[in-house]
Amino acid sequence: MVFRKLPGVSASGMGLRLSQKFVFLLFLSGLVTLCFGALFFLPDSVRLKRIFLSKTESQPVTVGSENDVREHLKKGAKDPEHLRGITSAKGETSTKLKALSRKPSVTNEAKTDKKNAGGETLEDVMPSRSKTESASKDEKVTSSSNQGANTDTSFDYNKFKKCLLKPPLGIEHGKPSDPQTLQRREKVKEMMKFAWDNYKSFAWGKNELRPLTRNGHIGNMFGGLRGASIVDSLDTLYIMGLMDEYNDAKEWVETSLDLNSNGEASLFEVNIRYVGGLLSAYYLTGEEMFKRKVMVLGEKLLPAFNTPTGIPRGVINLGSSGTSWSWGWASAGSSILAEFGTLHLEFVHLSELSNNGIYTEKVMNIRKLLNKIEKPHGLYPNFLSPVSGNWVQHHVSIGGLGDSFYEYLIKSYLMSDKTDEEAKKMYYSALEAIEANLVQKSPGGLTYMAEWRGGILDHKMGHLACFSGGMVVIGADDGAPEKRQHYLDLAAEITHTCHESYSRSATKLGPEAFRFDGGAEATATRLSDRYYILRPEVIESYMYMWRLTHDPKYREWGWEAVEALEQHCRVEAGFSGIRDVYAQTVSHDNMQQSFFLSETLKYLYLLFSDDDLLPLEDWVFNTEAHPLPVVRKSCLRGEGGTHDKTTSK
Numbered sequence: 148m149v150f151r152k153l154p155g156v157s158a159s160g161m162g163l164r165l166s167q168k169f170v171f172l173l174f175l176s177g178l179v180t181l182c183f184g185a186l187f188f189l190p191d192s193v194r195l196k197r198i199f200l201s202k203t204e205s206q207p208v209t210v211g212s213e214n215d216v217r218e219h220l221k222k223g224a225k226d227p228e229h230l231r232g233i234t235s236a237k238g239e240t241s242t243k244l245k246a247l248s249r250k251p252s253v254t255n256e257a258k259t260d261k262k263n264a265g266g267e268t269l270e271d272v273m274p275s276r277s278k279t280e281s282a283s284k285d286e287k288v289t290s291s292s293n294q295g296a297n298t299d300t301s302f303d304y305n306k307f308k309k310c311l312l313k314p315p316l317g318i319e320h321g322k323p324s325d326p327q328t329l330q331r332r333e334k335v336k337e338m339m340k341f342a343w344d345n346y347k348s349f350a351w352g353k354n355e356l357r358p359l360t361r362n363g364h365i366g367n368m369f370g371g372l373r374g375a376s377i378v379d380s381l382d383t384l385y386i387m388g389l390m391d392e393y394n395d396a397k398e399w400v401e402t403s404l405d406l407n408s409n410g411e412a413s414l415f416e417v418n419i420r421y422v423g424g425l426l427s428a429y430y431l432t433g434e435e436m437f438k439r440k441v442m443v444l445g446e447k448l449l450p451a452f453n454t455p456t457g458i459p460r461g462v463i464n465l466g467s468s469g470t471s472w473s474w475g476w477a478s479a480g481s482s483i484l485a486e487f488g489t490l491h492l493e494f495v496h497l498s499e500l501s502n503n504g505i506y507t508e509k510v511m512n513i514r515k516l517l518n519k520i521e522k523p524h525g526l527y528p529n530f531l532s533p534v535s536g537n538w539v540q541h542h543v544s545i546g547g548l549g550d551s552f553y554e555y556l557i558k559s560y561l562m563s564d565k566t567d568e569e570a571k572k573m574y575y576s577a578l579e580a581i582e583a584n585l586v587q588k589s590p591g592g593l594t595y596m597a598e599w600r601g602g603i604l605d606h607k608m609g610h611l612a613c614f615s616g617g618m619v620v621i622g623a624d625d626g627a628p629e630k631r632q633h634y635l636d637l638a639a640e641i642t643h644t645c646h647e648s649y650s651r652s653a654t655k656l657g658p659e660a661f662r663f664d665g666g667a668e669a670t671a672t673r674l675s676d677r678y679y680i681l682r683p684e685v686i687e688s689y690m691y692m693w694r695l696t697h698d699p700k701y702r703e704w705g706w707e708a709v710e711a712l713e714q715h716c717r718v719e720a721g722f723s724g725i726r727d728v729y730a731q732t733v734s735h736d737n738m739q740q741s742f743f744l745s746e747t748l749k750y751l752y753l754l755f756s757d758d759d760l761l762p763l764e765d766w767v768f769n770t771e772a773h774p775l776p777v778v779r780k781s782c783l784r785g786e787g788g789t790h791d792k793t794t795s796k
């Protein structure tokens with residue numbers, strides 16, 4: 148190559164002498180070293196740092212830069228809470244989630260796109276024998292390379308069964324004697340089989356079915372874990388007696404659920420769906436394989452708690468780095484109440500099964516902090532810093548961002564065989580604060596739970612908040628005796644309001660959020676709140692209200708929902724969410740959420756079953772409707788044995 152001489156510039160390095168060149172180079176290299184070194188001292192949220200430093204570093208990384216939030220807002224969300232409501236917080240697997248994480252999970256998305264374009268992924272073409280080998284090899288590697296949390300797995304399943312008060316599946320699988328109810332239950336079972344068969348035909352091994360395009364969806368919420376619909380369906384199939392389907396699901400978990408993933412997962416979602424699903428499959432069936440799997444997975448979640456306060460961050464890398472960080476959209480790198488507050492039930496069971504207290508310690512530490520911290524008007528705001536342990540802003544909601552934290556307080560108490568007095572106290576004080584500050588009556592006489600923003604009420608109730616009818620009714624008996632009737636009434640009123648949000652729509656399905664201002668009464672006023680994504684919360688409350696009151700209207704309301712689902716959400720190859728519950732002609736969102744199989748259909752089936760199918764004296768449902776048994780410590784540690792085994796299933 149020939150260098151042409153520029154006019155006025157010497158060919159020997161712009162006319163500099165050798166010594167000058169040396170000093171200049173020295174200065175330049177010093178400058179570079181200084182700049183790079185300075186990166187380490189920048190706050191974690193600075194974008195530059197995230198670009199240059201890989202997330203495989205062992206220190207926790209926080210994100211939450213304004214840029215990230217702006218990105219999400221650009222994508223159509225009005226505010227982070229709204230965004231959460233429609234995507235990550237409550238388990239949605241919308242591709243919008245891509246915008247939520249620190250950066251898209253390249254591995255998953257690349258594979259999904261390929262598949263959607265008609266290409267096969269490696270997983271698709273791997274013969275199942277080699278999958279088996281690879282799955283079990285991966286588990287061994289993971290186990291030995293982790294923190295050694297699972298040392299003793301000598302859980303006595305037979306003893307556990309003896310400590311149940313009643314057989315889990317009742318005398319006859321909860322078969323109702325009334326022919327109409329039985330017929331309705333059969334219909335729900337058929338819906339489950341239809342949803343499952345289509346998932347199996349078109350999306351087997353993927354996380355969800357896309358029923359219109361007849362393919363699978365993977366998304367990036369589960370950090371590379373697959374088969375969310377399979378793990379979420381295990382217990383539903385089992386209690387419905389769909390045994391061929393259950394056996395297929397079990398075999399897939401055994402041979403193909405690869406836990407050695409290295410992706411970025413939502414701690415909350417992996418916990419409620421995978422940990423919850425595997426735990427309940429184990430407790431219901433006694434299959435040791437489920438226990439082995441869940442222990443490996445549980446151990447992978449522990450690094451999320453390595454923060455200055457022990458409050459876990461929302462996103463965790465499931466690989467060996469165990470790096471965790473906060474959602475990009477969460478205020479100032481904060482953790483979300485509904486996420487870190489929805490681990491308790493599953494983690495207590497991980498400790499039970501492993502005989503290792505570490506899981507319980509982790510969640511008790513969260514509990515301790517929340518119990519101690521000062522609460523505005525006794526309320527728990529939705530965002531907390533995992534670094535300082537302080538609230539980050541004062542937004543309180545019983546819907547998205549807050550919801551299942553409250554649910555887990557009362558359920559922790561119930562699951563502890565009513566021994567966890569701290570959980571009980573926290574639950575009833577929280578409920579008192581909620582009643583004093585959030586519970587409202589509309590001009591038309593509907594009771595609802597508003598949201599609270601630093602003392603200002605937002606008169607909106609999310610579909611997600613409709614679980615609270617069920618929550619209040621299961622806690623009615625254990626509150627102060629003089630409040631029992633009041634809690635029953637409150638639960639009935641909330642459930643009634645949620646039913647109204649369904650019956651006031653053209654489709655008889657409820658919107659994502661409904662309002663009580665500007666003349667609205669339990670209807671959505673914003674276009675962006677009109678969708679329904681097969682959510683369970685309203686039906687969940689019908690189920691609990693039925694169990695605890697036996698008022699036949701709850702079964703009628705459940706049947707209305709079945710008819711609406713059949714009419715508007717059933718498509719040729721599965722069930723799909725809809726974009727506008729007020730439209731006469733619906734438009735489908737092409738997603739069969741895994742919680743439809745795990746929760747919506749399970750709660751409907753239970754609603755039309757006798758109460759002895761998964762009796763509430765023995766079972767507590769996690770927030771994804773996976774039944775977990777009440778822990779009867781004295782029985783488990785002693786001789787055990789409470790129910791008549793001749794009727795046991």
Ligand code: DMJ
Nearest residue numbers: 237238551682742770771
């Ligand atoms: C589910 O994943 C769980 O119920 C979660 O707690 C919130 N909601 C979704 C379904 O709506």
